[in-house]
Amino acid sequence: MTARGSLPAAPPLFRRLMVGNRGEVAVRISRACDALGITPVLAVSAADRGAAYTQGRETVCLGGPRSTQSYLDMRAIVQAARQSECSALHPGWGFLSENPVFAALCEAHGVTFIGPPAHAMHRMGKKTPAKAAMRAAGLQLIPGSDGILASVEEAQAVAERVGYPVLLKAESGGGGRGMRIARGPDEVAGAYADAQAEASAAFADGRLYLERLIEGGRHIEIQILADRYGHVIHLGERDCTVQRNHQKLIEESPSPVLPELERSRTLAAAVRAAASIGYVGAGTMEFLLDQGGTLRFMEMNTRLQVEHCVSEQRSGVDLVIEQIRVAAGHRLSLRQQDIVLRGHAIECRINAEDTTQNFRPAPGRITRWHAPASEHLRVDTHVQSGYEVPPHYDSLLCKLIASGDTRDQAIERMIAALTDLVCEGVPTTVPVHLAILRSPAFRDNHYDTRSIPGWPPA
The missing domain is CATH 3.30.470.20 (ATP-grasp fold, B domain)
Incomplete structure (x- = not known):
C-alpha cells in the first residue's frame, strides 16, 4: 500500500532486451540499454554476423542475408527473443517497426514491444482512419477524398471538386510507392490504374485515396x-x-x-x-x-x-x-x-x-x-x-x-x-x-x- 497522495513505485526496467535491427540502429539502441543497465541482445543476419559493431555484444543469428530471411522474419525474431530470455524487443526504425501484426505477436508471446499498442499502430498505419482522427483533433488536412475511392469515376469527381493537380495515393503506402500525379481530367484514369497496380504489388492492398497536390510546399x-x-x-x-x-x-x-x-x-x-x-x-x-x-x-x-x-x-x-x-x-x-x-x-x-x-x-x-x-x-x-x-x-x-x-x-x-x-x-x-x-x-x-x-x- 502506498501513502495517501503518493504514486506507486515505478515497475522495474527490463533485464535483457532484444534489438530487432541492424547497423547504426542497433548501435543506437544498445547505447541506450547500456545507460539503463539493460543487457542488449542483437538479432543479426548471416551477412551481419561478425560485423565490428556486434563485437562484445550478445548476438543471435536469425537466418540468411536477405531481409526476408532475417530482419523481416517475425517468428524468427520473437523466437530469438524468447530463447535468449529477453522480456522486451526494440524494433528500431525500418523493417518491422510499424507492423501491428509483429507488435501483437511479440505481446502474445510475452515479449514487450517497444512502441505504440498494436491497435494505435494499425489505426495510424492506414491513411484514411488516421486523417479522420487527426481532423477530429483539430489538425488541418490536405483537401481530398473523405475516404477510400470506390472507382475511377469517384476519383474524377473528387478531383473536380478539390482542383487539379491531384495525387492518387495508396492507403497502405510508404516510401513514395503507390503514388501518381494527375494534372488534368484526361490523366486520372491512367494515374489511378498505375497507382493501384503498384500499391497491390508493394503492399498487397490496391485501395487508393486522393489529395490535391500541394506544389512548392x-x-x-x-x-x-x-x-x-x-x-x-x-x-x-x-x-x-x-x-x-x-x-x-x-x-x-x-x-x-x-x-x-x-x-x-x-x-x-x-x-x-x-x-x-x-x-x-x-x-x-x-x-x-x-x-x-x-x-x-x-x-x-x-x-x-x-x-x-x-x-x-x-x-x-x-x-x-x-x-x-x-x-x-x-x-x-x-x-x-x-x-x-x-x-x-x-x-x-x-x-x-x-x-x-x-x-x-x-x-x-x-x-x-x-x-x-x-x-x-x-x-x-x-x-x-x-x-x-x-x-x-x-x-x-x-x-x-x-x-x-x-x-x-x-x-x-x-x-x-x-x-x-x-x-x-x-x-x-x-x-x-x-x-x-x-x-x-x-x-x-x-x-x-x-x-x-x-x-x-x-
Whole structure:
C-alpha cells in the first residue's frame, strides 16, 4: 500500500532486451540499454554476423542475408527473443517497426514491444482512419477524398471538386510507392490504374485515396512522446524538405520558414491528437507547409524516425531511453514545461552511393574510415575501417548532426564535419551534401519539395 497522495513505485526496467535491427540502429539502441543497465541482445543476419559493431555484444543469428530471411522474419525474431530470455524487443526504425501484426505477436508471446499498442499502430498505419482522427483533433488536412475511392469515376469527381493537380495515393503506402500525379481530367484514369497496380504489388492492398497536390510546399514533422497514463509532450518540429525520390537527405530543427503562430498552434494540436487516440511511445506526425503558411497533416509514423537525433540535440532528451522506460510502465520523466529547445541542429545522412551514377548503391569494403569529432557534432555510425558494406540493405553509413546557436553556425560546422569525414573504398553522398549546404538557395531558404537546392551542380 502506498501513502495517501503518493504514486506507486515505478515497475522495474527490463533485464535483457532484444534489438530487432541492424547497423547504426542497433548501435543506437544498445547505447541506450547500456545507460539503463539493460543487457542488449542483437538479432543479426548471416551477412551481419561478425560485423565490428556486434563485437562484445550478445548476438543471435536469425537466418540468411536477405531481409526476408532475417530482419523481416517475425517468428524468427520473437523466437530469438524468447530463447535468449529477453522480456522486451526494440524494433528500431525500418523493417518491422510499424507492423501491428509483429507488435501483437511479440505481446502474445510475452515479449514487450517497444512502441505504440498494436491497435494505435494499425489505426495510424492506414491513411484514411488516421486523417479522420487527426481532423477530429483539430489538425488541418490536405483537401481530398473523405475516404477510400470506390472507382475511377469517384476519383474524377473528387478531383473536380478539390482542383487539379491531384495525387492518387495508396492507403497502405510508404516510401513514395503507390503514388501518381494527375494534372488534368484526361490523366486520372491512367494515374489511378498505375497507382493501384503498384500499391497491390508493394503492399498487397490496391485501395487508393486522393489529395490535391500541394506544389512548392515544405515537409515538416513533429516529434511526439507519450506514456500510457495519458501524458503527451512534443519536442518541436523538424524540416525535412530536402529529399530525393521521397527519401530525406538533410533534416533540421527548427524549421527556418515556419510562421511562429502556425508552429505553436500545430504543436499543441499534435499533442491533443496523439492523446485522443491513446498513443504510447515515440511517434512523428508529418505535414506539408503550403504556400499560404498552413501546416496540413499527411500521416503519422508510429516509430522513431532516422532523424530523431535532431530533436534530441535541441532538447537534450534521449528518446530511446524514454521509449524503453515508457514501455516498462514508467511515466514520462518530463512535462512540456520541462522541455527547452536550444539553438539549431542539422543532420546529414551519409550513404554508400555513387552520386555520379544516379545514386547507385555502392556495397564494398571500406578500407579507411575516419569520423570527425567536435563538441558541437554528434556522429551515429556502426562503421569502422575494414567494414564490408553489404548489398542486401539500406546503404546508410552514418549520420552527422551539427549544432549551433544559429542556423548559419550549424551549417558551417556541418560543412567542416563533412570535409573532415574520410571514407575510402566506396563512394559516398558527401559531395551532394556539401553542394546543398553551400548553395545560396539552401542558405536563403529558396527551395521546396520539388528540387534539391544546389544539386546537380551547375
